[in-house]
Amino acid sequence: MxxxxxxxxxxxxxxxxxxxxxxxxxxxxxxxxxxxxxxxxxxxxxxxxxxxxxxxxxxxxxxxxxxxxxxxxxxxxxxxxxxxxxxxxxxxxxxxxxxxxxxxxxxxxxxxxxxxxxxxxxxxxxxxxxxxxxxxxxxxxxxxxxxxxxxxxxxxxxxxxxxxxxxxxxxxxxxxxNAKAMKWSKLITNILANATAAICDITPNAIFKHDRLFRLEINAIEETLTVMKGLQLPIVRLPRTPSHWLAFAIKRLPPWSYRAILNNKVSKGRGGKHPSLQVDLLANRNHSEISYLNGTVHRHAKALGLAAPVNHGLANILGRIVAGGIPWDKYRHNPDGLADSLLSGDF
Missing domain, CATH: 3.40.50.720 (NAD(P)-binding Rossmann-like Domain)
Incomplete structure (x- = not known):
């Protein structure tokens, strides 16, 4: 047929x-x-x-x-x-x-x-x-x-x-x-070093070299995995992507042990191109998928009675930048400023 x-x-x-x-x-x-x-x-x-x-x-x-x-x-x-x-x-x-x-x-x-x-x-x-x-x-x-x-x-x-x-x-x-498990497993790769790269206008490599931003990226994935557990969705292996490996590492290993490997996988994995949210922001588009990526983790967490503060913060900050609510220069090339806001809840 x-x-x-x-x-x-x-x-x-x-x-x-x-x-x-x-x-x-x-x-x-x-x-x-x-x-x-x-x-x-x-x-x-x-x-x-x-x-x-x-x-x-x-x-x-x-x-x-x-x-x-x-x-x-x-x-x-x-x-x-x-x-x-x-x-x-x-x-x-x-x-x-x-x-x-x-x-x-x-x-x-x-x-x-x-x-x-x-x-x-x-x-x-x-x-x-x-x-x-x-x-x-x-x-x-x-x-x-x-x-x-x-x-x-x-x-x-x-x-x-x-x-x-x-x-x-x-x-x-x-x-x-399991279609939902497939889509949520892909969401992990969409979230990783995406919103942060856009907000700060830096490379994924720079994110993983920054101690606090690296830890916050891992927290965002941990929050996503917690929501998946609440939804009773397993991580599934996707074609040639690190989502399954990343989930295993985050659950079983200390962050320092996979930091360099993750940096290499993410940097090579995007083939040298900017993450999608950063591409849209650099193009001055008045829309962003942030609400459908980090934002959706926050919404599902809230519905389950859970918290996803890092995803909430990233979604809120980038959403406000796109809408013109805050100037991009507040966080652009200012990774410490973003880390301060996320850790303090000031977003």
Missing amino acids: SLSYLILGSGAIGKLVGVQLSAAGEDITFLVRDRVAQHIKDNGIKLTGAMGDTSLAKPTITTNLNTVLDSKKIDVVILAVKSFHTSSVINLLKSATKTSPTILCLQNGVDNEDLLSDAFGIENVIPGTVTSAVSISKLGAVNVDRERGIGIAAGHPYSLEIWKAFNSAGFDTLLYP
């Missing part, structure tokens, strides 16, 4: 997945904005880096969701937008079709699938995750900085076919019977 896919989200992840699947012979349509459509018509879509060089000279694109849904059968919508766009995407899909689409959710965070399930039915949502590090070059090409793989939730009638398609497209793809 061959499926047809609509890629909703024309960033690095959407293009990566779409290009690889299309090059492998899958039926792929990209939904893009008008300004992006013209660039793709003129230049195609190029993929470079750790998965090799691939070009789609004439990818199938559309700028109108209604048109593509009326003109062809779409089996799976691959959702690869930032988490703060989820609500608008739901409204867009609801206005374009009366039938509930099957959605493969490759977004960061752990709550998007619940929103999608409320809108379209849990039976129409397939959780997924991408563990590869990717970025967009100045020329619009997608660069795979570190190739790892993809996780797909098992149990949906399409899960096995999607797994086959992604593996055939060159992705190291694994099926997971």
